[in-house]
Amino acid sequence: MTSRERVLEHITKNPGITFRKLAQELEMGIGNLQYHLRHLERENKIVAKKLGGRKYIFPADFSESYKPLMIAISNESQRKILILLAEDEKNQHELAEKLNLTPSTINYHMERLEALGLVRKIKHGKNVIYQPNYDKDVLIRIIREYKPKIWDRLADKLIDLTLTFRGEEYD
Incomplete structure (x- = not known):
């Protein structure tokens, strides 16, 4: 499984996860995670919602x-x-x-x-x-x-x- 697939799978299992918690749970560097999230957003597989200085990430179909x-x-x-x-x-x-x-x-x-x-x-x-x-x-x-x-x-x-x-x- 690729890193991007791991990221998407984790978001699907944990809708609404924050960016920091996602990085922590996947033990992934922030820059690396940002890279994969940008691609997943461009591919319309995830959406992010910002609130109070935090970014919450959801599968696109949530x-x-x-x-x-x-x-x-x-x-x-x-x-x-x-x-x-x-x-x-x-x-x-x-x-x-x-x-x-x-x-x-x-x-x-x-x-x-x-x-x-x-x-x-x-x-x-x-x-x-x-x-x-x-x-x-x-x-x-x-x-x-x-x-x-x-x-x-x-x-x-x-x-x-x-x-x-x-x-x-x-x-």
Whole structure:
């Protein structure tokens, strides 16, 4: 398999991967990777989307409607926020408290999620409520299909939580 085929295969298996993570996982030099990505883009085999100083790379045939979710779930804090919002709308204080993050950190992530079109903010006086603007079933399916390591961690946490409620330990 050629280097270019390896790059394309890795992007196909990991849609929305960042440039740096792709270079790291393939153990490929930045210049070499840039060369192959330019060719793959010219051949219309991949597309790149820039957001917040990062470049996210997708196979050309990847669904446009899934791209924002893939970008968001690649960040752990944003993934957790989306999962919490899938339960019910929340305000900044509730999110900060549940995730043990500062309000300014929540604000940063909410701005990114808003830019991706994944959340709506509704002002109630001084209070801002965030609502999900995505299909919750699609979020779960994307996590399960494209981020199996994340899905495994979520399943492990659910098992731990269930056993904790029952007073048992799991190893």
